[in-house]
Every structure is written in C-alpha cells, then in structure tokens.
Amino acid sequence: MHTTLEDWRALLEAERELDTGVYxxxxxxxxxxxxxxxxxAEGNEYIDCVGGYGVANLGHSNPxxxxxxxxxxxxxxxxxxxxxxPARGEFYxxxxxxxxxxxxxxxxxxxxxxxxxxxxxxARAYTGRKKFVAAMxxxxxxxxxxxxxxxxxxxxxxxxxxxxxxEFIPYNDVEALEKAVDGxxxxxxxxxxxxxxxxxxxIPEFLRAAxxxxxxxxxxxxxxxIQTGMGRTGRRFAFExxxxxxxxxxxxxxxxxxxxxxxxxxxxxxxxxxxxxxxxTTFGGNPxxxxxxxxxxxxxxxxxxxxxxxxxxxxxxxxLRKIPSPKIREVRGLGLMVGLELKEKAAPYIERLEKxxxxxxxxxxxxxxxxxxxxxxxxxxxxxxxxxxRAVLVA
Numbered sequence: 457m458h459t460t461l462e463d464w465r466a467l468l469e470a471e472r473e474l475d476t477g478v479y480x481x482x483x484x485x486x487x488x489x490x491x492x493x494x495x496x497a498e499g500n501e502y503i504d505c506v507g508g509y510g511v512a513n514l515g516h517s518n519p520x521x522x523x524x525x526x527x528x529x530x531x532x533x534x535x536x537x538x539x540x541x542p543a544r545g546e547f548y549x550x551x552x553x554x555x556x557x558x559x560x561x562x563x564x565x566x567x568x569x570x571x572x573x574x575x576x577x578x579a580r581a582y583t584g585r586k587k588f589v590a591a592m593x594x595x596x597x598x599x600x601x602x603x604x605x606x607x608x609x610x611x612x613x614x615x616x617x618x619x620x621x622x623e624f625i626p627y628n629d630v631e632a633l634e635k636a637v638d639g640x641x642x643x644x645x646x647x648x649x650x651x652x653x654x655x656x657x658x659i660p661e662f663l664r665a666a667x668x669x670x671x672x673x674x675x676x677x678x679x680x681x682i683q684t685g686m687g688r689t690g691r692r693f694a695f696e697x698x699x700x701x702x703x704x705x706x707x708x709x710x711x712x713x714x715x716x717x718x719x720x721x722x723x724x725x726x727x728x729x730x731x732x733x734x735x736x737t738t739f740g741g742n743p744x745x746x747x748x749x750x751x752x753x754x755x756x757x758x759x760x761x762x763x764x765x766x767x768x769x770x771x772x773x774x775x776l777r778k779i780p781s782p783k784i785r786e787v788r789g790l791g792l793m794v795g796l797e798l799k800e801k802a803a804p805y806i807e808r809l810e811k812x813x814x815x816x817x818x819x820x821x822x823x824x825x826x827x828x829x830x831x832x833x834x835x836x837x838x839x840x841x842x843x844x845x846r847a848v849l850v851a
Contacts, residue, residue, distance in 0.1 A: 569597025655795025
C-alpha cells in the first residue's frame with residue numbers, strides 16, 4: 457500500500473506521464489476526503505466546492521455508502537442484467553419510491569452521458585421520429601450521441617458529423633421552443649439548471665411550456681438531472697420546483713454516493729417501445745453500484761439534505777452578492793448549485809482560491825466560477841469560502 461510522501465509523488469508523476477493529456481491537471485495530489493473536506497499528500501486541508509462535479513452531494517466517503525460497498529463486495533461484485541440480483545431489485549424499488557408514479561421503469565448505466573445516450577434511443581424507439589431539440593449552452597455529455605445534443609462548438613466541431621438532426625434554441629425562450637418542436641421531433645432534452653453552460657436556472661414558464669408543447673405534439677420531454685438531482689437544488693429533483701414530470705429523467709453523479717452509477721428512468725410505455733436487445737450495458741446495474749445507490753438514496757431520504765441546500769444556497773448567494781467588487785457581473789443558481797459570473801476570465805481567480813486559500817472551485821464557461829459543495833458542508837465553511845472569494849476579487 458502506498459502511504460509515504462515519496463510513494464505518492466512517484467504516483468503523481470506516473471499519472472502525469474502516462475495520462476492522455478485530455479484533462480488539465482491541478483498541481484496537487486489528493487489522497488483523502490471526508491464530508492466537504494479533502495486532504496493532499498502533504499496533509500494540507502481544502503474545502504471542496506468542486507464536489508466531484510456534483511458527485512459528492514452526500515459528502516466524501518459517506519459512511520453509509522462505504523459500509524454498503526464493503527458488504528456487497530464480499531457477496532457479489534458483477535452480474536449482467538440478464539441474471540437478476542437482489543441488489544438490483546432493491547435499487548429499482550428504492551429509486552422509483554422517491555419519484556412520481558409515472559416514472560416507474562429504470563435503465564441503469566455507469567455515467568451521465570450513458571444515461572442520456574439511453575434516453576435518446578428510447579425516445580426514437582417510442583416515437584419513431586429522428587429529430588431532437590436541445591438548448592444553446594446545454595451540456596449532455598461527450599459520447600457521440602449525447603454530444604449531438606451538447607451545444608458548445610469546441611466540444612462538437614472536432615467530431616462532426618454527429619447524430620442528427622438536432623435543433624438548438626435559446627434557453628428560456630418559449631417562442632423559439634414553440635417553433636422548433638414539430639411532427640418530426642422525437643424529444644426535447646433540457647437541463648433544469650444549465651451547469652456547464654454557466655449555472656443558469658430555467659424560468660418556470662420555459663419548462664412548463666416544454667411539457668405542454670411536447671405532450672401536444674407527440675414528442676417526449678427528457679430532463680437531464682445528472683447534476684441537479686439528489687437534492688442539489690433544494691428539492692430531491694429539480695423538476696419538482698416547476699410542477700412538471702418528464703417522460704424520461706436522466707440521473708448520475710451523486711446517485712451512487714461516489715460510486716459510478718447512472719440511470720434513465722421513464723414511463724412504462726416508453727420502456728416497452730424498445731425492442732428486446734435494442735440497448736444494453738455490461739457493467740450497468742452491477743451489484744456493487746446498486747448497493748451504493750440504495751445506500752445513497754436512503755441517506756438522502758433520512759437526512760433530507762435538499763432542505764439544507766434550500767437553506768444554505770440562498771444565504772451563500774446573498775453573501776457573494778455583498779462582495780463589493782466591480783469584477784462581479786452576477787451571482788445566480790438554485791439551491792447549492794451556484795455560479796459567480798465575472799466580467800473577466802475566471803481561471804486566474806479559481807487558481808488563487810486554491811493556492812492562496814485552499815478552496816477548490818471549478819469553471820462553468822470562461823467567466824463563471826461554479827460552486828458545487830457537498831450538501832453536508834457546514835455554514836462556517838461556506839462563510840470561509842465567501843471570505844476567500846472576497847479576498848481574491850477585492851484588491
């Protein structure tokens with residue numbers, strides 16, 4: 457087991473040398489996490505507002521998830537979906553119990569982009585149509601199907617041609633949505649809060665119109681709650697803020713409490729439209745991930761962490777708004793999904809927060825600092841984050 461600083465540094469060099477280079481790496485090596493804190497190889501402590509891009513809603517190394525993984529690992533690690541297991545049935549039952557009754561069929565996968573891939577295929581199978589409508593600034597993943605409904609040109613253009621046709625409309629533009637959805641549209645896919653696109657919440661009129669228009673015209677509504685799910689926005693799931701229910705809901709990130717797990721959850725008739733063998737996944741629904749998902753969902757229900765997000769998020773945003781800096785353009789978000797938009801590039805300030813204050817944050821577009829802290833974060837830690845942001849923005 458590698459426990460010495462010398463061992464850890466050697467492994468950091470191995471990662472740098474052997475990695476593909478697709479990711480820009482931070483200049484630190486994180487070796488441990490608990491709650492909303494992480495520690496590097498030299499013992500330095502950081503407040504984590506990256507939260508695994510939204511994976512760590514329940515806190516790092518959540519005890520309930522850790523125990524469930526240990527217990528399941530001793531029983532059965534892997535089993536394909538053609539062979540039922542108790543862990544899978546328990547996960548299905550636990551997940552649908554916290555969702556509206558219409559959403560009662562589950563396709564388990566390993567990640568968010570796979571959940572969206574499944575949703576797109578189920579939508580085509582059900583409607584017999586080909587076209588998708590998505591939003592500008594929307595992000596649905598980087599595999600070829602989900603990339604097709606991701607707007608950002610820097611992600612799309614190197615890999616054209618993608619799956620089509622896809623029509624992109626301005627987010628929160630009801631009139632554009634009305635014009636885009638037609639008799640060829642299989643589905644509209646939207647994030648209730650755009651994450652990568654700058655932490656931009658949907659206005660109620662937009663999502664409600666999406667629900668009405670798709671229903672009227674025989675298309676499906678897919679809501680991508682990969683980042684907004686599991687209590688992040690102040691409700692269990694963000695669609696609850698809007699009083700609507702999608703035809704397909706895609707989940708991942710925090711769903712497994714830190715273990716890779718995603719799911720496309722849908723109406724029964726949508727599921728039944730997929731031919732036998734029309735979609736599949738070798739690792740999706742494996743017993744280890746299923747056990748982690750059950751533990752994560754039960755922890756969320758027991759603690760009702762969405763209430764904590766509903767309380768701390770508005771307070772945190774208001775404290776950020778009080779920072780007297782002309783560099784700030786806007787603070788926005790929903791629950792503990794918060795974006796601080798600057799009038800200049802965000803990257804230098806993200807680096808200073810890490811280097812000078814040991815606060816980890818991430819970007820959401822070139823000018824937005826995104827905060828996705830674990831929902832278990834202490835208010836005192838959020839106050840420290842505010843003071844650190846104040847220090848780097850107020851010269």
